[in-house]
Amino acid sequence: MDGAVAFGIVDGPSGRVVLAATPIGQPGDASARLCDALATAPVLAAEDTRRLLRLCRDLDVEPTGRIVSFFDANESGRVPQLLEFLHAGEDVLVVTDAGMPSVSDPGYRLVAAAVDAGIEVTCLPGPSSVTTALAVSGLPVDRFCFEGFLPRKSGERRRALEALATERRTMVFFEAPHRLADALADLVAVFEAERPAAMCRELTKTHEEIRRGPLADLAAWAAGEVRGEICLVVGGATGVRDAATPDELAADVARRAAAGQPRKEAIAEVARVREVPKREVFDAVVTAKG
Template structure:
């Protein structure tokens, strides 16, 4: 894959999250055809190249959290000069809880093409094997390390109907699951996916309270947690109408009473207001 010297290209290349056999053929072509390879860990890149049986002749530079801000300008200049820059991280897709976002923005600002080599993703892999709803989901990345911030972050998704996907370090997993159970309820279904695609892959499914007990003995390896979204609570419209009637009988005006009950029950305000008016209309029995 020769270099196009007339225009630079930034290639975000996904790398295996465990099994090297998952590497797509295009990853090998991009690594061997690049002008510059920016790697989160250059030693891990070399080990990957050895396992893939390829030789990288491009200039290899490190690009990790500690030097990401400073090195972005340098790589952006390479792109402006027409170089083909391939960005890889330790596992999965660059920019997804990994270095890459700054460089993507810099490339876009420089009117440089940005493309990607699709490949393994811990987020989608965990979601797929979790057994939880996949029609709507949110990726939450790593939870905050501080207990208070972690509690607030989890509280934010307590009422979200979407399945959520989280990354977590194994030594913090018990604390995370404990707080998740406190904020979302111990009966909320979840799955802890450990060492995905690797030899000791394990997926533990069950209520959060059960997973807390399992994790208490210690967990090793890369961890992705998938948590079910909030279940919609069935609302009794007749009871809501009765509550509005009781508030009005106690002296509250109809519209404020409807607004308060609608907010508390989740019923659309207009729907509830129409139901209240319908309840007040005299009934006819055909006589």
């Protein structure tokens, strides 16, 4: 098959870790390479072995390799066994319930261990709820950050959100349906209520739903019963300047001084433009000269 990944016992000293993205809803989104990999991989490490077998049935694929469970609770303990397979020359295909392994799913620990051991790690790209939600959100996607699941407890969640209150990039969160209302209430409390956002539910599935609007509107809607897999996309803060480092402040003053502006005036102007106290700029200049 053109472009397929050849699996089996490799000639080199070790096998490869192959991270395989699985459909996030529609089995028809599976790539031809994924189907070939599921059928031929010597070892399949699956987050849920039953869901893996269901996916294989949907794709009319018969796996021939050894299937082992690889989920959050046993991930650390399973890594040594998977490394043994790899050192024996067997490729290990890693699949999770949906989307890309290691993105809020098992996979990272195995990848890190394989890299440390000098074992090749490659990927079969495919569906991702993060990029799918971004694409349909209607929010800027030129710069974004993925924050995964917020903390379960409100106090911890609010502290995490306070650290993101001035984040200017679009943010993507995963959230459980039974915690969505509380999470949105905390977002309204910490961010401005009119901050634009998009709630993406059951992406690519039969009951896909995308709601766009201010955080306050989404919070009011989420007060009812919500089901399914949730991706929450939130617009970045506006009117927020990146914090300048002391070296940058001192360099700004030096450029103005070199252009003939008195140093006292240069410090005051840099403080105004950078929106920081004059004392902070003065201290940066003194430190740089020292």
